[in-house]
Amino acid sequence: MSQIPLPRTTAQDSQISPQDVESFRGTCSSIQTELGKVIVGQTQVVEEILIAIFTRSHALLVGVPGLAKTLLISTLSQTLNLSFRRIQFTPDLMPSDITGTEIIYQDPVSGEKQFKFLPGPLFANIVLADEINRTPPKTQAAMLEAMQERSVTVGGVTRELPVPFFVLATQNPLEQEGTYPLPEAQLDRFLFLIHVGYPSEDEELQVMKRGTGMTPGKPEQILDGEGILRAQEIVKAMPVSDHVFRYARDLVRATRPKEEGAQDFCKRYLSFGAGPRASLGLIMAAKAHALIRGQLYVSCSNVAAVAPSVLRHRIAPNFSAQSEGIAADDIIGKVLSAIPRHDG
Incomplete structure (x- = not known):
């Protein structure tokens, strides 16, 4: 064993x-x-x-x-x-x-x-x-x-x-x-x-x-x-750099339609966004995601890889999104495209 x-x-x-x-x-x-x-x-x-x-x-x-x-x-x-x-x-x-x-x-x-x-x-x-x-x-x-x-x-x-x-x-x-x-x-x-x-x-x-x-x-x-x-x-114990913490924070805050910095499509299509537990989940999941790949560090790409599964049940598409056939994963995809990564 x-x-x-x-x-x-x-x-x-x-x-x-x-x-x-x-x-x-x-x-x-x-x-x-x-x-x-x-x-x-x-x-x-x-x-x-x-x-x-x-x-x-x-x-x-x-x-x-x-x-x-x-x-x-x-x-x-x-x-x-x-x-x-x-x-x-x-x-x-x-x-x-x-x-x-x-x-x-x-x-x-x-x-x-x-x-x-x-x-x-x-x-x-x-x-x-x-x-x-x-x-x-x-x-x-x-x-x-x-x-x-x-x-x-x-x-x-x-x-x-x-x-x-x-x-x-x-x-x-x-x-x-x-x-x-x-x-x-x-x-x-x-x-x-x-x-x-x-x-x-x-x-x-x-x-x-x-x-x-x-x-x-x-x-x-x-x-x-x-x-x-x-x-x-x-x-x-897996180390995480400050820029990765900031990237995870920005992803989560972008989903909150009434927060400053929320993306326009989130304001239009979401009733509410993800809470602080999502921020914690992104970092912890990204740590394990990196370790499974043998990395000695956590990158923004690790955060982005786990983001759909961490966020899709923590955001609520509103009636406008549902009527236009826009699902939670579609919104998450737009957020990931809009928030820049700062990996070296």
């Missing part, structure tokens, strides 16, 4: 060694190779999920049924040797169904009765929240606490969730009947909104061959929980 060494300095030092960077890059490459034994294509999706994990964040995957989203996440949990639970969200799902509940337990020896906590499926390292928008707001609120605080409160007692802990949620973009749209506060807790697209012609052919006869390979374990925590420390 490949192990990522501990960074030789703390995150506050903003210094990491070339050996740390190369180890991180090699480990991510090995994970992608192992996933490739089961999953065909989806290279960018896999990379963005890894970025979310190594930045201690959560990701929301949006795609039509049948694109192997569940298989990808379960295979990833095997590669990382983490516990995995899948929750199928339905309109009748209650908060206790995911957080756990207290039952009355009678001691067989003494006969004494007492409350005993039975943990729910949230008590796992990787939680697949399947069709998260199909459950009512009360249950979504329980998910929000788990995602933000990494703990749940049952019967007045707060219980910590396992470390590491990640929520990888899915949504079906086609069926909206009987759904409860996620509130902006919960959407903002996801680092990425990842679009899972259809496979290419060659990839679809490979999917057909594997699914109708070829025995898929078994992925090997690459990292464990301790290794992931080490990787997260390396990401924190």
